[in-house]
Structures are given as structure tokens and as C-alpha cells.
Amino acid sequence: MVNTWIIAILRLSAPILLCAVGSLFCDRAGVTNISLEGTMLLAAFMGVFGSYYSGSWIIGILCAVAAGVLASLFFALITLKFGGAELVVGFTMNVLLDGLTVFMLRSIFKVSGSLVSEKVIGVPSFTIPGLTKIPVIGGFVTDLNILVVLAFISVFLAHFIFKRTHLGLKVLSSGENPQAAATVGINVYGIRLLALVITGVLCGLAGAQLSLGYLSMFTEGMTAGRGFIALVAVMFARGSSMRVLLVTLLFGAAEMMSNYLQLFQYSSYLILMIPYLCVILLTLLQLILEQQGKKKRMISAREKTA
């Protein structure tokens, strides 16, 4: 029971996590990219596209990643190069990419709604035989696929990059004080572009997890707000990759719980609100705590100086 819960949570949070870590990179580099939802959707489509025509899930994932990167590059082109407003372009790109997937689904596959086909090969899941027997940890290692594993690796990798590597420093400085970065010879434009590419790669993987990882099909609008939830996770995290992980798992848990709650015969409409209400409540909670923290710090600082 606990095992299945854990797996469900991991599975539900994996795409959000990948997306959030991607978002973290561009956020730290000083780019507000709210087009993750659309990027993920396009990647999900291209993943299925690649898998369908090649018969290989690996090619599928590669196509998804390429799509993610392309979407990011378009964003970069319009905002970084042509001076578009990030918020506007990000918002609009969500609509754009949503439309594009629908358009391609209909023009290429001549279907609408969903693409289900035997030709779409999903990412196989694996189980590490010895480990499943261990009571709690066993839950983490059954029936996972490479993308879920990558999601969790990506957080720790991001943590390592920001804490330890030169690339991390370059990204942080480009976001916080681009002037400072530029004057020590860092190419801020290049770093932002790179950060966006990383975002694209991770969103690509997230999309692939949606369409090839857990399912092997594409459905219009299948991201269902996950890109925005990832944004919220990054906002909560205030730059810490570990907090991104925490918040994402929390959302995964909320989504799983909301599925379970229906078993108790509550109206599905009420229960479907739960994940979104959770996001709102968490936002409120965090802001209130932050304000109180600030006040407390202020008062204690005052007392010290008084």
C-alpha cells in the first residue's frame, strides 16, 4: 500500500519536477519564462511523433527534447534578441504551442483529441529486483522508468551545479547582476541562452514522461496546468533546488490524495479543486509566514539596536 502510494507520488511529481528544475535554471539566470506549459505540451507531442515513426522510445525522447529546445530557442529569439516582454511572450507561447500541437495532430495524424496507436512505443519501466524487498526504500525502486529516475537525478544535479560549479556561478551572477557577470568576461546573453536551452531539455523530458513515460499516447492539452504548478514550485523554492523537490513532492502527494478522496464519495468537482486550492493555500501560507518572519527579524533587529 505504502509502496504504491510512493510510486504514485513519484510518478505524478516527475513531470512537474523536471519542468520545475528547468524553470529554476532560467529563473536563476534572470529570465521569467512562463511558457513551460506549452513547451512541455509540444515536447509531449513530438515524443509521440518520434516514437510513432521510428518505433523507438529513445528516438521519441530525443524528439521531445529537441522540441523543448526549439520552443526555448523561439522564446529566446523573441525576448533576448528582439526585446519582447517575457511575460507577454511566455503567456502567448502557451496558446501558440497548444494550437500548434492540435494543428499538427490533425494535419499529420489526421486525428483529433488523442493519438493512440500500437506504433507509439512507450518508455519501458524497470524494477531493480534485489531492492524491492527492502521495506520502505523498496517502494522507490519498483516500476520506475528512466525519465522518473532522471527527474530525481536532475534536482540533485541542479543543486550540485549551483553550489559547486563555475557554470552555476555564471548562471546565478547573470541573473542577479548581469553587469557584474559581463564585466568579468561572462557572456550573459550566452548564459541566458544556455539556461533556456537547459530549460528546454528538461521540459522536453517532462513532456516525454507525460506522453511516453506514463502513457504511450498524446492527448490535446495533456499538460493540464502542470507547467504552472512547476512555476509555483520554483517561486516557493526561492532558488533552492532542494525546496523545489520538496514542494513538487507535496503537489504529487496532494494530487494522489485527491484521487483517493473520491473513494469516499465526495463530489468529484470538489475534489478536483484540491490540487489548485493547495497551490493557493500554500502560496498564502508562504507569504504570510514570510511576512511574519520579516516582521520578527525586524523586531529582533530593532531590539538589538535599541
Next chain:
Amino acid sequence: GETPAPSSADAPASDAPADESAAPADDAAASDMNMSAAFVTVQPLGDPTIDLCYAGFTKAVEEFGFEKTTVVEAKAGEYEENFRALCEEGYGLIIANMPELQEAVGRVAPDYPDTKFMIALGEAAGDNVISTWNIEQYGTYITGVYAGLMTKTNKVAFLGGVDNDQLGRVGGGFIDGVKASNPDCEVEVLFVGSFTDPTKGKEMASLLYNEGCDIIFQACAQSGLGVFEIAKELGEGHNIIGIDVDQNGNIPGQVIGSFVTPYDQWVYEAMKEYAEGKFEGRVIYRSVAEGTTLKMATDYIDVPQEVIDAVDEATQKVLNGEVEPSDTIKKA
């Protein structure tokens, strides 16, 4: 279940004549019949039920030589707009699928008496409208009886797309049927919240199997695709009852039956009527007798003879009017 009388209260007040220039006027002679038909749906193609309707549509198109167009995934708010445009563009017959469209048909049809409408599942008043209704609870009652007997874990589930009236009938009948054949059997009821979210469908189905259900009666259209996926992954012992279309072959051995509705026939029949110049607006109610009932997967699994007998008996009872299944899912 109350059988609704065709209501006149809902009909729009306007009975203004149609824009004559647009609609080709022809009724009588088959030779100068307006042989153009439009297929309108809210759902996308790829939805099993809609595909079924569409199959009927294409069959008639080919057979009678209609000129065709399709409007899929019409969005809320676009319905009336679409119908008017189709009428103005001179389509002779419009096939509207699913109840979402009935209101719009009801408003547009009186304005274009020369255009004929057919609603596959739904109802609108008018001399130029054929409405068909499906009183599902009788058929799903039989399905429930079957599920109650086939379960090994004494726990089955109904997974609906959206909590609405129609699925109330589908689910209500099913629950009553299960209780009738197996009073000890538990029925879990879950809604995906969407007809088009396979991811969520898969998640919820996985949860239901996990809770010990061994049969899921899925009535969630595209979201149901996710149910098939998880059942396939989990393998034997995780069974499904399909809906509308005969889905018994989808995962051989695991789909133990389907609650089928011959939408294709209904659509075809209406189009045939039109093509033969015999179109007559009316409301048609259909139920078990008209073929909306359980189709057991006897081609793929061994169904014990007792079960087959019990299902036959339940069918007989229904046909005799001896049972009156609930048309809603009772909730706490």
C-alpha cells in the same frame, strides 16, 4: 427514470422563416435531393463513441453518395454558430452527436425548416429533427449483474468521465445490477473529471485496481484509454468492461464485456431515411430491446454457463419491465 415528454417550453419562441437564398429547397423528389451531410461533434474523433457514430455516418455517405463535412471538437459557445453556418451553407442533413448539442439544435432547427437534423443521443423539438434517446440504466443494470457475478474480489468499480445525468443513469443502473446479483459486492464510484484526460484516467484506474477492484466499468470516453493501458500493464486479473463500442478485443482476455450502444446504426438509419426522402422528425427512445445492452466477451474468455444464464434471465426481466433500476448514483 422518468421518460421525458418532448417539452415545448424549451423551444425557442422564434419561428421566423429561414434565409431562403441560402438553404436549397427540396423535399420531395429524391432526384434533386440535397445530398450533403454534416457531422458535428463536441468530442474529437478518436473518442471511441464518436468514432462509432462516425462509422455509421461514413457508411451512409458512401452508400447514398452524400457530400460530407465534419465539424469536430466544436467548443461550447460555438454550437449554435456552427449549425447556423452549416444551414446557411446549404447542408441538407446535419448529424449532431451527444446531448451537449441538443439545446443548439433546438434553437436553430425551427429557423431552417428545410434542413434536417438528427441528434444521436439528445432531444430537440421540431418537425425537421430526429432525436434519439438512450435509456441506459436498463442495459447497465444487466452489465452490473454480469460484473457482480464475474468478480473474484467482490469489489468492482464504476469509473465515469464527468459526474452528469447521463452517467448517473449509466452508473445507477450498473450499481443496482451488481447489488442484485451479488449483494456482498462493493462498488467503488469514481469520476475522472474529464472525458479527455487519459493520464488522469490511468491514475484513477490504477488506484481502483490497487484498492482491490478487479473489474472496472469505464464510461469515460478518451480518458478510458488510460484505463486500458493500466489494465494491460498490470495484466491478468485486472479486468475492464467497455462502453458504447464493442471493446472486447482491445485487450483480449481482460475486457470481459462491453455495454454497447449501436450509435452507428442509429445514425445510418436516419441518413437512410433522409436519402430515401422519408425523413420525419420525431423522438425515438431506445433501450435494451434496441440493442443497447451488454455484450459479453465470450470470444475471448470463458464465461461460466451459470453467468450466461443469469445475464439472460436479467435481460428477460428487464424486457418484461420487472425491474426499475435507479437512474442516479446515490451519494452520501
Next chain:
Amino acid sequence: MDKCVQMIGITKRFGDVTANSQVNFTCSPGHIHGLIGENGAGKTTLMKILYGMYTPDEGEIHINGEPVKLTSPKTAIKYGIGMVHQHFTLVPSLSVVQNIILGRPPKKTGDVIDMKAAAQQVIQMSEAYNLKVDPYAIVDDLPVGIRQRVEILKALYLGADILILDEPTAILTPQEINQLFLTLTELKNKGKSIILITHKLAEMMSVTDDITILCNGIVTGHLQTEKTNEEEIARMMVGKDTKLTVTKQDNPTGQVKLKVENLNYYNKFGVKMLNDVSFEVKAGEIVGIAGVQGNGQTELIDVISGFERDYEGTVVINDAVFSPSNGVAQRRRQGLSHIPEDRQTRGAALDASLLQNYTMSNFEGEGEKKKYFINWGKQKKRAERCLNDFKVKFDKVEIPAYSLSGGNLQKSIVAREMEMGPKVLIAAQPSRGVDIGATIFIHERLLDRRGEGTAILLVSYELSEIMSLSDRILVMYNGRIIGETTPKESTEEDIGLLMAGLHNSKGEVQ
């Protein structure tokens, strides 16, 4: 070749502005070379070209005799050039070490930084050059003086043999300036070449070996410091003999127009930024607030103007008593005007038109009869007249504010704030970033207002500005008014000592 830097025939244009025109600039190794000129003369531009941040339109550059193409700071760094910018270029959330090694950290394997080695190097360097810093401190927590050390260390870390410092002294106390100059001399003795930009003639004279003077993008002189004097430099800077200060007549003062009592204010971090501040300003009087930036001046202005409402104490403007609950609008209605410190974000909406900008200070005023509507026709006439009075260069009032040059924008703000005939005027850095001519113009207008009986509170980090305009001077240190004097009673040096907090109990200074 005995020159380490040779810039030959450098020309740089920004649109219609020619920032540098055929500039020849050379610098000898082991020298401190001064670069001086009015605002907008092109100093920063020239140095940014040398640091690879701008590519010149014409001209060539030789470093140590070798012709080079400096296309980015990266290449400039490769040739041993380092620059400390006018505005600090540090990443506040990172530590001192991280900031210093940002450009070229020591690495272990791959891209992983060897933090231990980095810290070691920073400690060694700071000892070698006598620039004490705590390597693990977060830059955000450091005072400006220390931040500047970090900047210098950063340049040295990147291997700078030629160090450019753009107006490093503008934000320092006299004592910190002395400290900086000691460091510079030491660096020079270690063989580094230094290019120093400053507006202060005295500083030029005291620390440099050679001086180059820029005027309107053209070099007007190369001088050896020993062989010149301040007057000569000033003349070369402006191109002719000009008055460098305004002359101020005595002026009768009237009633108290602005009074603040026991102001206390904590900033959002809980740091006490105003500590029991009380003073008054009378009609026809200019009271100057002297002090090093960051000692509470900004907060004082915010509190008086009503921008910041979370304070304790009272503010009296034109006899009306204001509690923290009354905001900017009420105060403005009592005849308060305010030339803000920051013209880009607070003083103007750059995307809005000049007219919209102009309207801000008076659209709620008594002049308008209509309660809900704005009479744009009238506003336009007034705006045009007012901007023309202040010699702002503009096509028409509909153009967006960002199309004005910095000096013109500043003048337009000054014009707007003075036009209403304020009872009380807060002038914060009124001549910031404008050239000498415009500075004199603004100063004269301030004195005109004083003559008409406006009570003026002048805040400036330029001591000379305070000295030349004020009737009384209040010195702020650490959120307190720690001294009051007049320009006649004290010299700049006396006030400088006060500004450094001579009364500080710890006695850190001196």
C-alpha cells in the same frame, strides 16, 4: 615602447551623440594616470572601450606596444586590463570569494570549483596588497568601502596590470578616500598602472602622476601633475574660463515652513535608519544635509515626503501636522515639492510622455477646477512654458521621457517640481549627472526660489554643492544629525570629519 596603453584616434558615436572624437590617450607603466572632464565628456565611454565593453567606431589600441582588438571584457582581461566600475558590479547574494573568482575560478575536475584553493588565493592576495576582507562574508552585508576593496581584488585576481577606476571616490568618506589612495600608491609601487577617473581636482592633484583632460569627447590636454594647477585643469575641462560656483546673497528668512520632530525609522530589515531626527527649515532658507551616502538621507527624504509611512514622529509642512497615516498626496497639497534622488525610476515614468510626467506633480492641485477630469490642453500649455523656462531641450511634449538625455531629464524634473511655487522643496542631488553649465543653472534656480521664500532642504553627497548653496548645514551620520554648522564657520575638511562620524564612540576613525 614605454607606454602600456595607447589609444589612438578613438571615435565612438551613440546615435547622434559623439561620445569620443579622435581621442588619443596614453598611459605609462607604473603611473597613476588621471582622467578628468565634465559630466558626459566621454570618460566612462573611453574606458569602457579600453575594457572591451564598447567597440570604437574608429581608432586603434595598443597594449604594451602590441596592437590589439578588444572585443569583449574577456579579451581585455587577457591583456591584463581590469576595471572597477562607477556603479559596483558585484553579486550581492554571493560571498566575497565567489565574487572575486567569478570570472576565472580555480577548478578541481571539469567545471567544479575548488573553493578551498580559491579562498586561499583570495586571502593571500588581500594580504599582499593590504586589502583586508573577510573571504566568506556575503557581499550584501558589506559597507561600500569594503565592497570597493572586493572590486579591486576582483580586478587584480583576474590578473590586471592596468587597473581602471571610474569615480571610485564619489561614494567614500574622506578617510576612506585616503585609505584608497594609499592602496593605489602601493599598487603603483608594485608595478601596476592605474587609470583614475574623478571629478575632484584636489584628488587629481594629490595622487596622480599624469592627467588627461576630456571636454565634449575631445582631448583638451595632457598634463604632468607636478607641472600644473587646479585652475589650469578647470579651464581645459570647460574650454574657457567659467564660473564654477554660484554667488549667493544673504536672504532674510521667514517663518518655519518645514519642521520634523523626533523622527525614528527602521528599514525593512529592522535596521534603525533614522534616530531621533529633529530640525526645522524656515522660509527663504536652504538647509543642506551633508553626509556619506547610506547614512539615512534617503530615508529622511522618504519619510518627510510621505513615501515611507512606517515611521515614528511628526512632520510639519506649512503649519499642517502630518502623522504617518497621511501620505504623499496630502503633503503635496500643503505645498511640498520634491526633486528625487533617483530620476530614472522615481522621478519619471520613462515610457510616459513628457506631458504625462509633467502632470504628475500638479494634477491634484488646487489649480484645477474640475474634480474628476484633467484638462490636457491647459496642462500642455503649462508644461511647454515650464520646460522652456528651464531650457529643457525637447521637440514636443508628447515624446516619451526616455528620449531625453540624462541632464535634460533632470532639468525637466527640477522644472516640474519648482514650477508650482512650492512652500517647501526637498532637493535631493539636484544636479546629479548634469554638466557644469546645467548644474550652475539649477543652482541659480534653487537660489531664486530661496529668494521667493521657499524653504529648501538640500540633500547631496557632493560636499561642494552643500557648501556653495546652504545657509545652514546639518551633518548626518548613522541616522542621526550629529552636527550643525554654516559654510562660513567650517571648512570642507571639518565637515568631512563629521561625516565620517568623529563622534563615534568606538573611535574607529582617525
Next chain:
Amino acid sequence: MNFDFRQKPIKVKTALFAVMLGLLAGAVLILFTGNNPLVIYGYMFKGAFGSASSIASTLRWATPLLYAGLAATIAFRGGMFNFGVEGQLYVGALAAALVGIYGAGLPKIIHILACMLAAMAAGLVWAILPAIIRVKLGGNEAIPAMMLNYVAMNLCDFLVQRFFLPENTFGQTMATANVAEQVKLAKIIPPYTVTYGFVIAFVLIVVAHFMLKYTKAGYRISMTGMNSEFAQYGGVDVNGVRVKVMLLSGAVAGLCGAVEVMGVTWRYESGFSPDFGIEGILASLLGGNEPFGLLIGALFMGAVKAGSLVVERSAGIPRALAEVIKALIICFVSARLLSEYLGMDRLEKWLKGKLKRTAPAGANQVKEG
């Protein structure tokens, strides 16, 4: 993350240029489907303007965009990003439908006004939380507002299902009963669905234009949106303005729901809005967040929508193409430097120069001739 929206004016030239580019990109996609772009755009044009019914269709689709767009414009002008238009529109629609049903018996005008006011109140209430999050808690309003969209849709469906389903329904979609006959908005071009809701929207847009341009309140809003620090420095109660624009925006969004219910659906239907909220925001952005710009933007988008429906029916090209074209155009509108890069500015200068030079020459020729 920086979610601060700062209003920046958009030049007409940039917008026209972006429209051209967007249509060009759309043409490429059409080519990709194996069709002739000119023919398809021809269909589109005919579908949008070709007949009374197509013009009605264009206006019908523009109507909700005008309201939703106006809601977005008001918020944007005050520097707020109301991502919650969609949700506010839903609660507004439900409120209007309920008053429309249960207020039967009220005098006609009062009943109509009551419906609209109820919708506005509901939309306003739905905008309170984001406003508080921004102003009192210093958070960002856009994402919570967007999350509230999902909450609104589900909550409305829940309420309808639990309390307001009409008697004797038989498998209808989730919807309330029809509103009273007297609150149904009259049609402008019967029998087409464009109603006097369009006229009301037009009036509101004119009012909004005058409000923003000629009143002190409008000036305060504009300045807050362009540079809130400057506005505060000038004595504007910036937070007050923010709350007010957000609530007003919510109210107008609610009105959008009311007009849709009273004009088109005559009842609250689950999922009745095909993203009017999002599209309205796009229309507002397309129009540079100016009321009259919005008017043009919404009409343009309405025409594209009406046209794309026809294109889908007659050429089988998915109407998603319209989404793509619209979104591309808005991206290009935002990309202010684009025309510079593509040399359009230089081209224009050169052309102007040419015209100036050739004009007198031409005059001379005339004289000679």
C-alpha cells in the same frame, strides 16, 4: 521570478508589421498542409466578412473578447496581470443565470440590471484574493488568479449539479434551467447570435477610453501601470489603485459571463467558454492594452475565429491554425526590435526620403508637361 507587468505603449506600425509576419507564418503552415494560402485566406476573409451571417459571426466572437479583453486591459493598465479572467467569467455567468432564473417577476429593466450586477459582484469577489496577495502580502497575483480559474469552473459545476439542475433533465449537459425570457438580450441581426451585448461592450470601451485618458482616476491608473514608484512619489495611492483595477477587472470579467449567458446560452452551461478569458487577454495585448486598440484586436480575433471555422469546414484545415496565427502575431507585436533587425525601419526611412525627393521632381514634371 519577475512577474511585474509594466505597461509599455505599442506603435501601430509595429502591430501592422506583426500582423503581416503572423499571416506569413500561417501561410507557411497552410502550405505544409498542401493547400494554397491565398485560397485559404480567401475563405477566411469570406467567412469573416462575406455575408450578413459571417459579419454576425465575427461580431458574435468579438463580443466576449471585448469584455474579457477590457477586463484584462483595465488590470494591465494598472500594472496588474489578471490571469483569472476565465474563472471570474464563470462565476459571473452562474450568478447571472441564477438571478435570471429566480428573479423572474421583477420588472424587465431591473431584472436585466440585476443579472448584470450579480455577475459583476461575483467576478469582483473572485478577484479579491489575487488583489490581496499582491497588495497585502507582496506576492504575485498572476499565478493564484490562474489557479482560481480551475477552482471556479469546478465550483460552479458542483453548485449547479448539487442545487440548480432543472427538474426532469434527461442527460443534458450540466446546465441550469433557462433564464427568464425578459433577460435574454435582443439580437442585432436576427436570427444570428450577435446581441446588444456587443453594443454595450462598445459603449463600455468608449467609456474606458475616456476614463483612462481624461480623468484623474485614469491618469492615476496609467501612471501606476507605467511606473508605480513614480506614481507613488507623485502622491498616487498605488496599492489602492491596484486593488481597484483588479476588482474592476474582475467585475467586467463577470459581466462577460453575464452577457454570454443572457445573449447566447440563456443558461449556465458547464464549460461554456472556449477560453474566452485567455483570448481576451490576448486581444488586450494585441491592442496594446488601449481600449480602442482592444476593439480592433478583438474584432480582428473575432474575424479570424469566424473565418477559421469556415476554413475548417470547407478546407479541412484545423481551426487551431487560427490560434497559432494569433499567438504568433502577439509575439511579434511584443518583439519591438524585430522591425529594426529585419531592416524595416531603415526601409521606411529610405522610402520616406525617396518620397520627399521625388515629390518636387514630380511637381516639376507636371509643370513642364
